[in-house]
Amino acid sequence: MRDVAVVGFAQRQMKELDGSPTCLEILVPILADLYEQTGWTKSDIGFWCSGSSDYLAGRSFSFVSAVDAIGTLPPVMESHVEMDAAWAMYEAWIKIQTGEVDSALVYGFGKSSAGILRRILALQLDPYTAQPLWPDTVSLAGIQAREGLEKGLWDEAAMASVVARSMSDAASNEWAIRRGATSVDQVLAQPLYADPLRRWDCAPVSDGAAGIVIAAGDKALQARQRPAWISGFEHRIEPIALNARSLVTSTSTAAAGAAAGVDGVDLAELHAPFSHQELILRSALGLADDVRINPSGGALTANPMFSAGLNRIGEAAKAIWAGESDKALAHATSGPVLQQNMVVTMAASIKEDS
Amino acid sequence: MFHFCAMAPSTEQRVLHAPMKVEFDYTRSLGPVLSAFMSALKQHSVLGGVLADGRVVVPPPEYDPVTHAAVTELVPVSDVGTVLSWSWVADPVSQQPLEVPFAFAQVLLDGADAPLLHAVSVPSASDMATGMRVRVKWAEEPTGTIRDIAFFEAAGDDASDGSASMEFGAPEVTGIVSPVHLAYDYAASPEETKFFRGLAEGKLFGQRCPVCEKVYIPPRGACPVDGVPTAEEIELPDRGTLTTFCVVNVPFQGQTIPIPYVSAYVLLDGADIAFLHLILDIDAADVRMGMRVEAVWKPRDEWTTSLDNIKYFRPTGEPDADYDTYKHHL
Numbered sequence: 001m002r003d004v005a006v007v008g009f010a011q012r013q014m015k016e017l018d019g020s021p022t023c024l025e026i027l028v029p030i031l032a033d034l035y036e037q038t039g040w041t042k043s044d045i046g047f048w049c050s051g052s053s054d055y056l057a058g059r060s061f062s063f064v065s066a067v068d069a070i071g072t073l074p075p076v077m078e079s080h081v082e083m084d085a086a087w088a089m090y091e092a093w094i095k096i097q098t099g100e101v102d103s104a105l106v107y108g109f110g111k112s113s114a115g116i117l118r119r120i121l122a123l124q125l126d127p128y129t130a131q132p133l134w135p136d137t138v139s140l141a142g143i144q145a146r147e148g149l150e151k152g153l154w155d156e157a158a159m160a161s162v163v164a165r166s167m168s169d170a171a172s173n174e175w176a177i178r179r180g181a182t183s184v185d186q187v188l189a190q191p192l193y194a195d196p197l198r199r200w201d202c203a204p205v206s207d208g209a210a211g212i213v214i215a216a217g218d219k220a221l222q223a224r225q226r227p228a229w230i231s232g233f234e235h236r237i238e239p240i241a242l243n244a245r246s247l248v249t250s251t252s253t254a255a256a257g258a259a260a261g262v263d264g265v266d267l268a269e270l271h272a273p274f275s276h277q278e279l280i281l282r283s284a285l286g287l288a289d290d291v292r293i294n295p296s297g298g299a300l301t302a303n304p305m306f307s308a309g310l311n312r313i314g315e316a317a318k319a320i321w322a323g324e325s326d327k328a329l330a331h332a333t334s335g336p337v338l339q340q341n342m343v344v345t346m347a348a349s350i351k352e353d354s
Numbered sequence: 355m356f357h358f359c360a361m362a363p364s365t366e367q368r369v370l371h372a373p374m375k376v377e378f379d380y381t382r383s384l385g386p387v388l389s390a391f392m393s394a395l396k397q398h399s400v401l402g403g404v405l406a407d408g409r410v411v412v413p414p415p416e417y418d419p420v421t422h423a424a425v426t427e428l429v430p431v432s433d434v435g436t437v438l439s440w441s442w443v444a445d446p447v448s449q450q451p452l453e454v455p456f457a458f459a460q461v462l463l464d465g466a467d468a469p470l471l472h473a474v475s476v477p478s479a480s481d482m483a484t485g486m487r488v489r490v491k492w493a494e495e496p497t498g499t500i501r502d503i504a505f506f507e508a509a510g511d512d513a514s515d516g517s518a519s520m521e522f523g524a525p526e527v528t529g530i531v532s533p534v535h536l537a538y539d540y541a542a543s544p545e546e547t548k549f550f551r552g553l554a555e556g557k558l559f560g561q562r563c564p565v566c567e568k569v570y571i572p573p574r575g576a577c578p579v580d581g582v583p584t585a586e587e588i589e590l591p592d593r594g595t596l597t598t599f600c601v602v603n604v605p606f607q608g609q610t611i612p613i614p615y616v617s618a619y620v621l622l623d624g625a626d627i628a629f630l631h632l633i634l635d636i637d638a639a640d641v642r643m644g645m646r647v648e649a650v651w652k653p654r655d656e657w658t659t660s661l662d663n664i665k666y667f668r669p670t671g672e673p674d675a676d677y678d679t680y681k682h683h684l
Contacts, residue, residue, distance in 0.1 A: 018368050020543035024575045028583050042581060058376055058538035068574055071581025114538045119447040123534070127380060128388050129413040129500045130471060132532050134450045139458040142441025143471075147460075150439070150484055195442035195479045243411060243460070243468040244419045 003350050004096050005220040005227030006212055008034040008105075009314030013175045013208025013304045016113045021057035022065035023109035023209045030211045031069055034105060038213055038223040042071055045213070046101025048078040049092045051085030051108035051306045055120050066109060077101070084108060086271075086309035086332030086342050089212060093233055102219045108307035109209035117205050117305070125336055126240050138194045138202055140337050141274040144247040146196045153248055154279045156196075160187035162275040163200045163300060170297025177204045177302045200300075203273040208304025210311050228317035228328070228346035232260025235342035242336070253284035253331065253341040260329075260343040267292045267325040269312035271332045273299050280338065281331060291329075295319065309333065313344050320348050369547040370659060374540035380532040386525075387416045390428050393525040395502040398492050401428040402466045409467040413500070431465035433490035434509050438462050438469050442479040448535060451505045457482045461506055473505040481508070498527030545573035548587065550659035556651060560625055562586040568626035592649035592664070594622035595675040597683050601638045614638045620647055620667055621683050628683055631661075635668035644674040 010033035012026040019025045035041060048070055052063045063080045070076055081088045085108025092104035118136035125131040148154050164184045170176035178200070193199040213223070220227045236252035236259075238245045245251070268291050272278035278300075282293065294300075296315040299308045309332025316328035326349075332342040384392060387403060391414055394401045403414025404427040414425055440459035446452060451473035459482075460469035475491065476482055488506035496502050542550060545561060549572045552559040560571030561584035568577065569588050577584050599618035602611075616638050619628035633641055635650070647667040657663045 017541075019541055020369070020546065020575075021541070022543065025543060028576050028581075031581065055536070058374055058536065058540060068576045068578040069581055071577060071579055073579040111541075114540065115536060116447055120536065127382060127532060128384070128530065129391075132500050132530075133458075133472060134447060135458055135471060136443070136447055136450075139441045139443055143439045143458060143460055146441060146484070147439040192442075192479075194444060195482075197441070239419055241413075241415055241419075242471055243413075244415065 002097055002216045003229055004093055004214055004216050005229045006214050006313065006317035006346060007220050007223040007227050008037040008213030009317055010034050011175055011210040011311055011314060013177065013206050013302045015177050015204065015206065017111050017207035021111040021114050022062055023111060024066060024069055026209045027066055027069040027107060027109060030107065030209055034211050034213050040223065045103055045105045047092055047095045047104040048076055049088040049104060049106050051081050051083050051088040052110055053082050053306060055123055056110045056112060056114065056305055058114055083334045084306050084309035084332050086313060087334065089214065089310060089313065090233060090235060090342065092214060093230065096216050103215040105211060105213050107209060107211035108310045110305035110307065111207045112205045112305045113207050130242065138197065142194045142197050144337050145274065145276040148248045148276055149196060151248065154276055156188060157184060158279060159201055159275040160184045162278045163187045166294055166298050166300040169295055170301035173297045175302055176297045177206055179297060179301050201275040203299050203303030206302045206304040208307055210307035210314060212310055212314050224321065226321055226348055228320040229350045230344060231347045232345040234259040235340065237340045240339065247337055248280065250280050250284040250338050250341060253281055256341050256343040257285040260345050262287065262329060264327045265291055265329045265345060266327060267295065267316060267319050268329040269294055269296060269316040271299050271309045271312045273303050275300060277338055317346055320346055369544055370542040370550055372540050374538045376536045378534055380534060381529060383529045385416050387414050387425055389525045389528050392498045392527040392530060396496040396498040396527055400431050400433055400463060402431045403428055410465060411468040412463055412466045412470045431463045435461045435463035435488060437474065437484055437486045437488060439484060440474065440482050456505065461488055472503055475505045475507050499530045543575050545575045549573055553661060553663050554657050554659045556657065558590045558592055558622065560588045560590050562588050569624060570627050571622060571625045571629065590622045590624050593670060594620050594647060595680050596633065596643065596645040596647050597621050597628050597680045598643060599633065599641055616641045621680055626683060631664065632666040634666040644677060646670045646672040646675060
């Protein structure tokens with residue numbers, strides 16, 4: 001396997017982007033940030049891959065407009081996934097592993113506020129027996145949360161402590177949408193929004209975009225002194241039928257974590273759009289109690305569709321660059337109620353883990 | 355069938371916004387398992403699939419999730435069951451089973467071993483409880499879809515175990531139609547907004563790339579060649595050169611212009627990108643590459659933030675442009 005590292009990360013998110021769903025307006029400065037961080041230009045990038053969805057934009061082939069942000073003459077090698085850009089990064093990582101390219105720029109974007117997000121996401125369900133009922137994202141998460149509550153797997157206080165810690169940590173994240181020092185009591189004092197969930201148990205609807213640069217070996221060292229070397233990169237999927245899997249455990253996260261290797265991780269960025277989902281993920285990954293969880297505030301404080309998973313990887317990599325972590329884990333999810341899960345581990349040193 | 359409609363935009367905000375609806379029907383054929391399941395629903399009967407381990411699952415999967423073998427045995431289960439978990443929907447969204455607050459629930463039907471996700475109609479969240487007994491409320495008009503179960507309603511504490519549903523005839527439902535209605539607030543980019551607001555004033559705005567100096571109209575926000583923001587604004591005249599064209603001879607649904615007519619790329623003077631518009635006031639047979647054309651605007655009081663303000667382009671009568679002046683724009 002080639003040693004590949006994360007060397008650049010830029011993000012923008014907001015409650016509502018008053019602009020086009022192509023998100024070109026925020027992608028252009030993100031790419032400019034990434035060039036500045038790496039000292040590279042367009043010609044240093046071997047492969048481009050993005051994550052977005054036409055259902056969010058409300059128009060077909062919306063990702064084609066976003067390619068304008070790259071500048072494509074001479075033509076570039078480019079691909080797209082209809083998933084969170086964390087999966088676009090997986091494709092880019094594989095591309096680098098083939099030896100065809102040494103570097104890649106990955107980006108994701110989405111304007112969730114253009115439609116009713118919890119409704120639009122019903123379109124990712126089984127199209128025969130589930131989608132025609134339009135089960136919205138919040139309701140499915142509510143069913144999942146109640147099952148865990150009533151089986152005694154977690155309680156309201158545990159969910160509230162996830163919310164309080166996330167919002168408090170997000171106070172120092174300039175891109176977080178819901179942030180500020182918050183206590184468990186303040187969370188529990190909120191009214192129920194979708195019984196058993198409070199509004200703060202659910203990630204805010206968020207618009208945004210993010211980009212990451214990854215590169216192999218010496219190319220990575222060219223861009224950054226202390227790159228975040230990828231030591232494990234795995235993803236797993238569970239059945240689409242909601243009655244064919246347990247909703248209160250995450251076997252796909254557990255399998256991806258076991259394959260990627262979670263030993264020695266001191267920080268984890270978990271993509272949990274609902275508070276109780278963080279509890280499921282922590283349990284599936286078997287993280288030790290002293291592992292720092294979501295110091296960025298996580299997806300509960302900003303959850304831009306198609307880049308929130310990539311943000312987890314970027315935030316974890318940033319902690320390594322800054323010397324705040326020696327081995328960090330990032331998790332991304334896609335699909336309804338944690339159907340698909342990805343685990344990336346990154347380390348400050350290649351020798352330790354490769 | 356695909357409908358797309360955008361209504362008149364508002365002009366209050368930083369960028370132009372307009373409500374937009376996207377509507378289409380997914381027509382899906384069914385395999386043998388779902389065909390039998392939907393056919394039974396149409397006759398007010400619920401079928402479960404029997405898996406290799408003997409468990410009965412509703413809705414029936416087409417393949418066993420463990421052995422991956424095709425599921426072939428279907429058995430009727432009750433239309434009464436027990437709520438395993440639920441979530442309150444205080445603010446239902448369009449096309450959900452109920453328009454008033456209700457619960458989505460996992461319902462374990464008597465005789466089944468895995469729950470069915472569906473709606474439960476009760477007056478308020480305080481009327482819902484895990485473990486409560488619920489019964490299918492059948493839709494008035496059967497359609498052979500999961501919506502034949504309109505929703506579940508409380509079966510009452512004294513409800514005994516539901517009995518297995520009646521036998522049903524041969525499968526008759528072989529496909530379903532799922533109507534999808536999506537509504538968006540569609541926003542233009544700041545550059546598109548400048549362009550469309552300019553049109554409302556009878557002006558044509560483009561942007562110049564700071565690197566290659568090409569002028570784009572409509573403006574794009576970034577140069578697709580260089581990937582840099584295109585900040586410099588350029589006002590362009592409403593006349594230019596026809597670079598290439600096609601004669602439309604084929605009638606189609608929604609056609610408003612009598613055929614034959616000419617659809618052409620017009621390169622405005624000073625622009626580097628041509629855009630598509632209509633050519634009239636000339637016989638289609640006389641239209642040619644290099645022809646000089648000018649915009650014919652609607653009356654000023656009909657102008658909106660739309661390219662439709664230009665009804666069409668017509669010949670100016672000037673001599674044709676040299677091929678060399680537009681050959682790079684084809």
